[in-house]
Amino acid sequence: MGEASRAITGSVILSGNVSNYKTGDPMPCITIFNRDLGIGVTIDMDGNYEIELPAGRHDLFVQGVGLTDTKRQILLHTGGALDIELEEQVYELDELTVSSERIANVRATTMGVQRLKLAAVKNVPTAFGEIGILRIVMSLPGVKSVGEVSSGFNVRGGSTDQNLILFNEGTIYNPTHLFGFFSAFNPDVVSEMELYKSSIPSKYGGRISSVLDINTREGNKEKLTGSASIGLLTSRLSFEGPMGKRTNFLLGGRTTYSDWILKRLPEKSGYKNGKAGFYDLNAAVNHRFGERDLLTVNGYFSHDRFSFNEYDKYAYQNTNASAKWRHIFGPETVGNFSAGYDHYGYTTTESEQEEIAYDLSFRINQYFAKADFTWKPHTDHEISFGYNGTFYDLMPGKYLPHRENSLIVPDIMQKERALESAFYVGDNWDITDKFSINAGIRYSLFNVLGPRTYNLYVSDELPSLETVTEEVSGSEVLKIWHGAEYRLSTRYEILDNLSVKAGFNTMRQYIHKLSNTTIMSPTDTWKLSDVNIRPQTGNQIAAGIYSNLMNNNLELSLEGYYKTMNNYLDYRSGAELAMNHHIETDVLETKGRAYGVEFMIKKPGGKLNSWVSYTYSHTQLRQKDLRIAEPMNGGDWYVADYDKPHELKFVGNYKFTRRYSASLNCDYSTGRPVTLPVSKYWYNGS
16 A cells, blocks of 8 residues: 555544446445444445544555445555445345445434435336436425426425525526426436535535536446436436446436327316427437546536427427536645536517517526535644635526517517625544544635626615615626625533534525526526625524434434525515516515424335325515615414425335335325415406
8 A cells, every 4th residue: 555645643634535336436325444442434325434543453444335345455544545446236135234324314413305316216206107216305304395297396485596506516496397297417427416405515405495406427447338218208228337457437317298188178278289308318428547546527408398389389499518526735735626517598589469479588607616625634634715706697588579569569678697606614533532623714706797787776765666765787797796694503421322513504596597487497597696686695503313223224313404695596576587677676675584393214124115204394585675665464474385294205115025116105185375365257258
């Protein structure tokens, strides 16, 4: 073994990488441990580990779900590096399997975090036989949706736009296909996903409720392979393999032929003549320049189209492209550098009456660059620091005649441009064997950029066209919003299988969704904070107790939280959201609060793999601006329209043999608030 750059009195440091023997993919969710000493470590999401051991001879056991258990006999004199390759398990073992996720339930400092490998949840039953990434996310405690099939999800009382969805470092603005039936992510290419509900790492920002980070697999490094599948509504095709000794690739595609299901709807539904479909494409190339450098290039494109008749047509698309370079500077320091481009846009066409036929479109382009470093100066400290930058180029709307015979007057809104920057630093500090703390700070700046024209309003009245004091034109930086975000979480281990945790975090969000529905819709638009629209802010306090029973085969957790939200955008009566050149005159900055308790029992291994959870929660809003003449509910708290107090979920899979298994997915919840109609009227035959 090579000599390490440092030595610790009475002990040495062993580090390395754990990968799949056949594909070369990094292997997170693995544990390395010494049974005699009771020392174990968790592999990080890049497959790296570092363990402190006394000098001498050791037997190291390496285990993980779905992998063949292995043992390494080593003789340590000084620190060094040991890379480990693992094989997939092709037969069932009766002996105990320990995974890093189970140890992390008690020992990790973070809380409110769910890490899932797609291989571990591939048997979760979903609609039409398709593995739905978002369906799996919605089966977790604290995650809710407003309907059985709906776009978007709500995390711990937050709205659907308060979740940051990352796919290979890029941002996804609409994460579903086909009215919410399918997620936008092809399950054949996805490797793992992480959902942060609290204890959000300092490197993440831009949303105030949660972060969902999804990554694709690395392609097979040994041989060319492929797979294909045909379902009721979709078909999938993927290829992967080596391109030389140091390069490998992964390609995936998915399409649908769902028009037939609309043809079978009753005539009176109005959708019998409708059409709907989507396709998405994924591509990834990985190249290793050496043991220290890995370059990954990812591309993603998706397109949806649907129509309820021959005159009303809708289409929207996501595009992401990114490049990520990972460099190991030494045993203590790793750097990840990434840059990319994200796009989301939609077009709506109405052509039933030729003289008023129109096309309505929206788009957002963003360019990002990130530099993230992990430095481990001591076995008790893991320091992360870096920079994130995002440039926004947003077209709020174009309203154009559909054909030359249309009498529609063209209307194009001003572009919105902004630069969001953030610097962060965090430290995961093991103060003692039982007590750990993870603290961080992130400072973000949001520069509102010109050129554009905006209004100034009377300060003691709500913005309206009657209270305009001045129209201002600017070409450079029009406004700078900035502020610090604090992250703190602690863990105290009462027993080897029992710990308590507590945490606090603050977040800032500079982009807002404008929608007249509680779900995410393809026709939603997004609005950047500007001179008149302030950023959203959120604070969350959480605490919980965590225990592993039955030799780590059963995980229990109980978490409680209280969250506040500021500057959440609600709408005035009669608000116009589409093509509104001065949206600040139709929105209200609202306060929010959410609180709840989440209980979860999870059995992650063995023949029975399942979890059951219960969540009690409430989400309330309040209009306390003194300028509002008639605030909702008289200025007191009122429930949000996505509030569902009770929710009970069960996900289970039982393996009879290696080839046969049965799965069950259940979800019970109380209803949402509803405003009942008191009358109806007819106009023009409708």
